[in-house]
Amino acid sequence: EVQLVQSGAEVKKPGESLKISCKGSGYSFTNYWIAWVRQMPGKGLEWMGVIYPGDSDTRYSPSFQGHVTISADKSISTAYLQWSSLKASDTAMYYCARREYSLIGMDVWGQGTTVTVSS
């Protein structure tokens, strides 16, 4: 079964760092782009960026460039999303998704990781 399994919920304080993960299984992890998508409470989806685990080619949405870092470790079929200094406005659900169809056709999604940033 093709699946993406994300790391568990996080509760952090403003200014702290964080790295969440997304582990792929059941397919060749290096051959598919992985996207990260943010959903703030009660809001729509936001495209953050994508990474190709085969060579770590990474593209960011201008809205997130410089605010987060997307990386991958192909040896353990895992993609990451990290922050160096969290803000309260980073409170959201974060999804990873496999890009199977064309440029924005994500067919397999992780279960989501809730990040809460509060003092």
Add this chain to the structure above:
Amino acid sequence: QSALTQPRSVSGSPGQSVTIPCTGISSDVGSDIYVSWYQQHPGKAPKLMIYDVTKRPSGVPDRFSGSISGNTASLTISGLQAEDEADYHCCSYARSYGVFGGGTKLTVL
């Protein structure tokens, strides 16, 4: 590309058809246009319903169809069923990144 515009809500009765518009679509390099649609039930991850404007992934009922006219893409759901009640998000791609619409809540009356 700026965020795409969707109505906050639409509704329809079982068996009817509804159309959800998504305005602000622009073409990528070479005039290629990429639009996908996602269904999201409360507390669940999104599910891909349409990609490349009109294509359906395997397993998606043919009651779901996509189209585009000018800078507006549309998702049409025919023969509405109770389980279609969900949020629907459009997504487009240009200049190396994707952008989503604000999402539309579909209520099946």
